[in-house]
Amino acid sequence: MQIAVTFRHMDSSDALRSYAEEKLGRVHKYIDEPIDAQVVLTVEKKIRHNAEVTLVAKGITIKASAEVTDDMYAALDAVVDKIERQLKRYKEKLKSHTPRKGKSRDVTKSIIEAASIDDFSGEPRVVKTSSFSVKPMSVDEAVMQMDLMHKDFLVFTDDATEEVNVIYRRADGNYGLIVPQK
Incomplete structure (x- = not known):
């Protein structure tokens, strides 16, 4: 998995970067293909912490964002939970759907x-x-x-x-x- 972490209006932090990589590592149980992840961490007005994640894998793109007022770690937790819910829903739909063969x-x-x-x-x-x-x-x-x-x-x-x-x-x-x- 390739993860790019961008910090906006805040100092870059190795602890936040490693925490984001650790949390996004959990999505491998839903998608086995190589995954590209773009994480954008933003602080607005010194109190609003926003985390946005864009995943591109296996022909799908999944986006999610979360805003928390007190902690960037909580924002990362919330956005990864959203991503996991979307991936679970996607995987369940794929299990119930049998694709037909056709020309691309x-x-x-x-x-x-x-x-x-x-x-x-x-x-x-x-x-x-x-x-x-x-x-x-x-x-x-x-x-x-x-x-x-x-x-x-x-x-x-x-x-x-x-x-x-x-x-x-x-x-x-x-x-x-x-x-x-x-």
């Missing part, structure tokens, strides 16, 4: 910059492009993956139809599903 697809995402209204040059240009693999999964698994990553939408391949679908979070808290027409 590669998708490219492009961010296009539009010109300002005042000086319109005609053509937008691509600012950022990223590629990622879209694995086959059910709609329930896609919702779970989207919740674990704290994203507003997710592009995935439906394991039953092998079509690329998009699931998104609606303003009313429910989910929407975009399915292509044939």
